[in-house]
Amino acid sequence: MKNASLILNVVLTIAVAVLYYLHFKGPQAETDSAVKSPVEAKGRAIVYVNVDSLLTKYDYFKDTQKVLESKRFQLENDLAAKGRNLQNKVAFFQQRAATMTQEQGRATEASLQKEQQDILAFRERAAQGLASEEQDKNKQLYDQIYDYLKKENATNKYEFVLGYTKGGGILFADPSGDRTSKILAGLNKEYQAKQTKK
Known part of the structure; x- marks a missing residue:
């Protein structure tokens, strides 16, 4: 009985060892071959647009920035004028405070x-x-760029059009995939056409 138990334990140990070996050895061989010979991904073209160049050279963006800057400047001037007017009133009040009654002083204050x-x-x-x-x-800027890329993609069939900025998420971009100048020219052409219609 002891011998039968010993033989059964030896057989079970060998079976576990064989299963362990087969389980962990099989997938490893497949991953080794995958590492040795990389498979090239087949797909449509992936291109990119340099976002910094697009924004600085897109006429719509430049015009929008000028309008917003002008409004900021006007707001600052309005606030400065209102502030000066209030300061003048406070200075006048301080000069006249001695000649006012308490009630007039409180009302003016x-x-x-x-x-x-x-x-x-x-200001708020x-x-x-x-x-x-x-x-x-x-949002309008993004929509215009998106709509143009959608039209452009009808003929070019890009799978992705990535936005590239130096120091951004894309660490390297092959210059052959840069479509910035082509897309920029098309966007400016569309924008100029819209402006002449107005």
């Missing part, structure tokens, strides 16, 4: 505080409006 709050509220609303307009313009 309350009026000046309200005017200051109105200026702060105006204007900044939010400008940020919202900038967001809308960025």
Whole structure:
């Protein structure tokens, strides 16, 4: 009985060893051959557009930036004028405070505080409006680029059009895949056509 138990344990140990060997040796051989001979991925073309160049040379983006910069400048001028006006009123109040009654002083002080709050509220609303307009313009920019690429892709059949920026997620891009100038020329041509219609 002891011998039968010993023989059974030896047979089971050998069976486990063989199964262990077959289980871990089989897939390893396949992965070794895959590593030795890389398989080239077959697919359609993958191209890229240099986003920095696209933005600095796309006429729509340049025009939009000029308009937004002009609005920012106008807002800063309006706020500066309102601030100077309030400072003048405060200085005038401080000069005249000695000749005013307490009630007149409180009323004038309350009026000046309200005017200051109105200026702060105006600045907040204007900044939010400008940020919202900038967001809308960025969405329009993205939509124009996307729509143009979609039309362009009808003939070229690119699988991907990547956005490349130095220091971005793509570490290297082969210059043969750069379609920036072609896409930029097409976008500017479409934008100029829209501008002449207006």
